Amino acid sequence: MRPLYTVICTFLIFTSFSINGFGQGQTTYTVTGLITDSNTGEPIPFASVALVGRKNGTLTDERGRYTLTVKLLTDSLAVSSMGYKTLRKFIDKERASQAVDFKLTSVGTALQEVTVRAGENPAWRVLRQLRKNRSINDRTRLSAYEYDSYVKTDIGLTHVTDRMRKNPLIKKINQAMSKHDSIVDDEGHRVLPLLASESVSRYYYRDNPSRKREDIRKTRIRGVAVDDAGLSSQLLGGTNLVNQNFYDNYIPILGKDFASPIGDNWRNWYEFYLADTTQIGDHVCYEIQFDPKRPEDLVFKGKAWIDTTTFALCMIETKIGSGANLNYVKGLTIEQELEATYDSTSNKSVTAGWLPISIHLTADLTGVGKQSLGLRANVTLRNNNIIVNRPKPMLFYEQPIEPSDTAATANDAYWASVQKNLAGSDSLNKEDLKTREIIGKLRAVPAVKAAESVGQVLITGFYKMGIIDLGPYPYLFAVNSIEGLRTRIGFRTNESFSRNWIFRGYLAYGTLDNRFKYGAEINYVFSRQKWTIAGVTINRDLERLGLTPELIGGNRIFYALSRFGRYRGTYDNFQKEAFFKTEPIRGILLTATIGSRAFDPLFPFHYREQPDMGDASPLRSDIFDAYWSIEARLARKEKYLMDGNERITLGTKRAPILTIRYTRGAKSLGGQFNYDRLTLRAQQSLRIGVLGRMNYLLSAGYIPSTLPAPLLFPHIGNPTPLLTTNTFNRMQYYEFVSDRFVALHLQHRFEGLLFNRLPGIRKLNWRLIANFDALWGSQSEANKSLETSKPLPNGARSIRFGSLDPDTPYMEVGYGIDNIFKLIRIQAIHRLNYLNNNMNGIPTDKFALKASATLSF
Template identity: 70%
Template structure:
């Protein structure tokens, strides 16, 4: 989710620095009048529905068949429908402020299927039961495969700027520079500031067994503020991923939440229904059913669904997120879909098989935190055409989930003219779209905007871009701790502007207290993007903390940066060198082999027995030299990712765990102090449980049969800081326990609004209940405990003791708390339930602590 939203977060951050005056300027209104009559008799048709296509704006004809419609913004056509007549559409001339359009309706001759209504039962229930009964015939997931051409148009603009923000000096400078430009208004009369306008054309492929997806992005044209990388933006904004919701499923994933579907298995538990009427859509007669959530605060929709009376297939749906739903930053969100039956391409017959969406539209109005925040409007429109079904491609065809054409961003006006005629139709760039592109060009010429773009690039990515080289990341720039004093670090990395094959990274750091330079450098060569094959080498000399290396905390950049502040217990100097080879021979299986060395030179009192069989007569040593090789396999089924220059960014897996297994072998023949074997396993996954919320788990295990000093075993990751960090033991001290075999599980459950939505008063706060459970089973063999010594150091200091666990008694933490306080903060209490005696440092253990964190989520 985070990486997927990178361009959008960039736009929001840019918008936080400037916005456009939001005064509602006077705008001329469009007026459409006309007469609705029966095509055969010429008699007026009273109370006919007259509406703009694609908008919930309309009126009814009067008893004489006349209508009048006054609106601020037009769509491309007007539609008229009435019971017993075929729906009729007529194009609108957008250049005329006043026009007259008459309609002559033809009677409809389709016969409806019989609907048996049981006494006392809502008549909509029978229709919905038939929808579920016929799902296996109509749901597109029953198709063995399908492919289609997809046209996607994405528009993003800032809106709803408060009076307080308009007084900001930066905003005034923007307003002055843009004052001569034409205005764009939304359907509520708010002035818009366009931030992004894009069009994309791709060929989309889907296969059911095994489940595979592939998207070939053929052409993209993008204009946007803080959007320079057409390749990355094409992958995030193109295709059907943003608006391809399947309402036959029980839950619809939107913005990381699961919304109950009005046509899912549990429709009766979530919604109230009203069978409004039958109406004609195209050449089909449909039941029109309105739906509303039973409880406004639930994650459910408000809207209408149209069901084909013959096949009971979902023909069209218009769904809005209810205003009372427990959802952050969303003022309004609408999903519209039109579906049509497809013909079996494999058999070549006229047999109808499955319904696919041919037109989709998603519109969202987002707001920030607080009443004085600005808003953002995003709209995505998609059209599918040239559909082929039940012609699965070979499994290997889907190995590259997203592939960009070599000419994806090159200009080709003839191509886009063809797209307008054959794919996009009336949804291709209209007058307002062209005006938005002109405004974006003008906006990017304003100096303060260019400055804002540079600032939010740093804020979002952590790096400052200078052509082919990027400086950063900024969270590591400064730190202050008891060993280094003030630590200053400068780093860089190269991007694809520097080279499409060579990748360089490096940093240098210096501490004012220890007066030592630290450094790190890495050079990689990208052999294949298709199979993600890298050959590289790295080396570093830096200060680390026992049990808190980057490898152990799983790339949690912010936690690692904050851990360098304050009292730096367990510090040691590490010099590490590695060469590695990484490849993905089969989609979803990443293999990495590594040959390396590392040294351990403690800066705290520590020593161990070199020959533990001799007991107290054994020689003692503090440093360790480790030479090793390893092989790792990472299995991630259904993982989606995008290419960002020379980086591959994962978008996560779809309801499938990520499994990692690693074998490491230390070898004296390579110069190591010890020969040993080690195996580690990890499994992590997010489980969406519908109304019960979301659960994430991390299962980790490790085993080494060798006799080794504690730093080469498994130090468990504690977190005594005030910052709540998942997948650590938040009541455990740094290097409090070490094991040579262990199993650990971290479980976090977000109840969303399941409980708090039912409590009067609290539900208005949109608080969400969270809970966690962390358990660790570990032990240390007698041989490994014998390596430890309590003999004083030469300077008289007592060496640090690292504790071990009783294999029969697990270490357990339980926590509970409140999330979404002011839409950002989380407060959680953590109970330590076992190992409550004095810790390894002799200090008493706190059984309970309250910690906090901050995060952005919908």
């Protein structure tokens, strides 16, 4: 089970109910005091007083006195003023009123001279110097580094409206909670905890070539919809959630690219103000405030503190504005504090680069509409025991994430040591302990358990029932012209059954053809570290030419919908395979397969067995194919997680995924044909700065042998109203078949580049999207000669497959609007050529409007 995703899905299910409940906490706290110089005793006017970990703060008056009134206290207060060291003191979070005085110590650090040019913003000079010194200060200059990392994550529901308080589910939750079970956020809203976790790991990085590894040493998790500590530790531990490097030009968050305020293009995105100099730890820093030039852009607002001597980034506080073109996000803040590191290979104190020692992330999510619930996530990270420039051997980094066998084992003494030496003062305070108590009570509420189950099904497609998972549910029902009402039930075993043996299977039945269909698979996992697995499969079912699960890349929804309606190009497929796959080197997955398949068409199709005889050749409709294949998949820097017995890929970081496959058809294995088949595939997501993101899929195939059309390359058409990427959306099913081809699918998301600049439209948060699809292909004369125009015994003519002119590519272009109501995408598709290709009585439409629905930030 995927806990983080299921927690979020549970939140979405709560919002979907016709949502007594959470009240508003109105308690206020007041802290007063006097700030003076420790040497002279003189009051310090206009000193900054702020709660540590919160945005609440104030300034002292002319007499050095301050009054701070808030709805929620943290456990410490910080005071800073120009020329003095920052001082922190603990305060009592439970007291409504208290007095705390500070005596600040002056610091005599001399500032570098700052030359201000006439008419120039004085902050620009500091930022230019920061970029100039990046090669000295940025962590990427290090050949290697490692450190101990502590991460605390809390997720809870908040912002319950009056309408939601009438919901029966919320009422049942409140019946299970006592009056003392309440936690209040910094806005005074009560929070319903869903998840609380802590994780300790050792993180390793080396450069040239870039490699990462994280050894998860200990994890403890309490939460709703969480029952897998192994996967949870991978999702919530270490640097998976908070590892932003603001020296980069763009910061990836929630699948979007935010322009960094200290990146190369800082002047294009931000307005800057040089505010003051401030003491941050042992460093005197320039304080620079930044605001977006256009609030709708994917940018931040906040403050950065830059060391006055090295021009290194010491600390940064960023916040995503409410006007940003981002879905479901009410607010998001990231706070980082960095420290200089010293070369561990040298006896001298040589500064080697700056690494983050403290990171705090807060995200407030909301559903669609003003009456939706809110979801708040808080992540706190502490790094310590840093070692730099001591790279490990390459083999050490082969397993990127390695949970300890005892990661989830309880050990109170271990956690007491962590809180003392690594986690810091904000680990497991009174609020955290109360959170864990509430979660324990919440998991016992039957209505919450039901919401967990529904969320699990929506996210994974399976319902977990003991040692097996039932599903996937998109395939449960279909209605088509061949099978009538088709019902299907499937299952897979999970890690509770075995961590090595995996069984999968399904059974389907059609009321019109009165036939059972089935599939079964047995796998054995030899190694998770190098992902080595072997298996055998058997499958007997109806398929549509050109639309097998392998060809459409695991798109379950498209594959399920393709079984509805008129089921053209259907054939009975009986396939058996045995396979072995292994990843001997990280990022290189090798697969060997041997198998056979029987093709028996349910549509009028015949081919010539002896094409040199012309129309006198005997005809045949069925095909028996026996083959073996080898495949290599290269995915450099690919990230993945282990979810029980399933390996979940998280994609690559700006690197293409390359796949090459060779297949040999062999009569010696019992098949009808000897043939060779070569396919290549490359796909990647490209970041193009202010222009947005572009995704491409480039594929090619070559068959030098003479084969019937079903064994060649039937290109994937999509005549349905559903928009599907990486298909030809104005091409009919199996309209064109090739024995050699090159296909290109380009999709570009402009994000808010254009619409954010149009008055009136920019408030809608629409996003422009465009695509271009092209196909170069052809068939040899030998393959064309296998087709027959001779009438079949029943008088029908055999289906004929079109072929492309090798000098003229098939082309489509599309453009449309994404993010309508934060969900809908409508796109216009134009077919540019082959407009008179009326094959098999199916007209060609050169234009269509198509739609799809996706949940994305």
